[in-house]
Amino acid sequence: MSTPKPPLGKRESLKLEFKGRDALKDLSRIAREVVAMLNAEGGEVWVGLAEGAGAAVRVEPIDDPDMEARRLRDHLIDTIEPSPRDGEADVESVPAEGGAVLRVRVQSKGAHRPYAQMRKGEGRVFLARVDERVVAMGRKELEEAFRAGHSSRGQDDPIAHARQEVLDAREKARKASQGHLWLLIKPVGGSEVEIQSPELRELLRDPAATGNRVHGWNFAGGYEEPKRSRGMITHGYPSGPCVEVHRSGELGFHIPLPVLKHQQGGAREIWPLCLMEYTTSIFRLASVVHRGEALLRREAHTFLVDLVLFNVKGWVLRPYSPNTFGFTYSVQKPQPFPDDEFALEQLLAFPHQEMTQEPDRCAFRLLVRIYEAFGHDEDKIPKEFDRKTGRLVLAS
């Protein structure tokens, strides 16, 4: 396959859009174009090509294009509903004069229409592309799109089905809730895990087997015996962290909020490193379980992830790493969470490769949502989450 070239000199059209490098400072500007193309006939959005009089006039090379591509990909998955998948919005870096630019290839699949852009404070915004412009979809267009999408999806859309199951599980957890973090990773596509295997027990006992710290804040522990019951294996404490691995490959995790505290923190303060490490450890477990080695009989193609903080009203999450001055001497007083619970507005979706190869990055995307809920931007997530490598690295 030949390497694509930036379409310098070409004009914007129904299927072509150019954005300058600055668009990366506000990714929603790019997501807007992608949603509009998904609801129309697809196309390409180029980022890093300055536009003049409707044409691409100049290359604006992007620093660290791979990282920016990943960031944009995550943003699109997180803020477009339903999440683009199966090549619906592929982001790639393309060599250009002086460096590289990004290309988003959008393929419109009628079955999933209409797509919406999730916007803070505005909810879902439905957009479509008409010529080179983006317009809000009218009521009639929306009704048609929903009708068409529903009839072609039918009742057997596995992702829609899995999403409903996750929401049902969330409801069940809500009824039993006493103030805890609840996390669910649900494989889609019929995976099956050998829950009786000694390897799985070892994963639950030995934190190092999933790349976690032996003394760290994680689900694993060598001094508790994993228990098997009705199609799943559980490991943990009723009063502490507890993980469930189901035969279906689903992973559930819950942990009381007080366990996320630290003696150096306040009485109702979630300790950032606790939150990060517990969360990441579950993704690492999912990664190993679903890598298709000894444990797996059938592989999933996608994973849906849900998270709820139940009874979190009044809890705080301070920005930055506890190992920095910014944490201790933050000018801004952390605001107690105002609502009874925080739940993801939209489930996160991860392709199989991402979940199994880059579990920490998947966890990071979830953490971005949690920090956002507490009023913090992504850069306030502790530096122990190395943005370059995408790995959580804590003191050994």
Add this chain to the structure above:
Amino acid sequence: MINEVIGDFNPWWTNPNAYPPARPNRRDLFEDLYAHLARADEHRAIVLMGPRQVGKTTLLHQLGDSLLRGGVPRGNLTYFDFSDDRITEAVSPRGIVDTVSSSLDKDKPRFFLFDEISRAQRWDAWLKQAVATPGHRYLVTDSAASLLREGSTESGPGRWDEFHIEGLSFAEFLRLQAAPDEGLEEVLGKIPNALVRYLMGGGFPEHIGNDSPSEVRRRLRSDIADRAILRDLARRKVRDLGRIKDLFVYLVQDSGAILDVRARAEALQVGGEGADPRSVLAWVRILEETRLLMPLEQRTGSPAGRLKRRAKPRVYAADHSLVWAFVASADPLTDPRDKGRIYEAVVFRHLRDVARAREGTLSYFRQDDDQEVDFILEALSARVAIEVTSSREPEERKKVRLREAGKAVKADRLVLIHDGFTNKEEKGILLIPLRDFLLDPARVMGA
């Protein structure tokens, strides 16, 4: 100047809202000490001995806090730390006692809590006389080395009661992190990998909550090697500190091994010459007095079953965290030999509590190089043989050997502590996971 320091140490003399800086969670020893202190008519002092960093000062603060809250007049409680950096010349304890608060109630007993007493001038001679003063109660602390070497063994009997404090037990480690009304099981749930954290540094309260094992190790090495050994022993004018430190590191790295004085003497070379074995023996004694090392005597298989005092003692790190801190491997729990040493050291530390509480003895058994038991606990007319293994599931061979050795020492009970989950009686041996043993060693030994 000294009056200002005394005033600074005792703000409650002038401020009715001031209390010693006491943490809420207490060590097990607290109740005993408080009960002893409360016996105001007794003419005996309390000497609390223990290595650095195990919480002696914290205990004093907690006792002071409880005394004030229990109704002791504010002027009747005096706390003083003789190791305070502001003190530039030797201070007499008598001078501290003679400094009287204006809020003193002369009709009520006075309580004196003196930290690091060996820094005071002629402390032992003074204490010997001071205990006779009616209405005065004294509790003094120091690291054991100073006390044992300078005074208490000569002057102590009849004048004061000795209390020994060690690193935290596992239950204490959990309780120190418990919220009010929280049980041990609940605390176990909230501390991630609680036992691993305890093994890596949990014996020393200061390191609880430190999330970086490498930092804990570095600090322990610095606190113990540089302060407890080099600085404290230098103050006692002990010579050959470099070689004592080397010896200490070796013994901790090989914790639980039989002491081979000759081999050690040869290894401790300076200028091409080994050390004198008698010196090595003397250095081991000094290190034992610091309470950083603990000897374990050998028991013979003779019908009399006597201890072979000083014959071939095993020498253990007093706290398992020291093994973790001083061994070479980056992650000691992944090295089977280091893991075994850590497990034995932590079991020994908890057995000492049981033996002390029951006025029993501890030893190890070894005969003909093939029969061996890690620990023999003799207390309350019962003899328990205890073997420790860091294997997940105890091997059959180990069980057979324990039965044979148990027969040789006429053990009433056999206990095999292991790293797995099995908790049951099996053909005369109680198989018990390490964690379960540590949570309640007295019950396991007495069941």
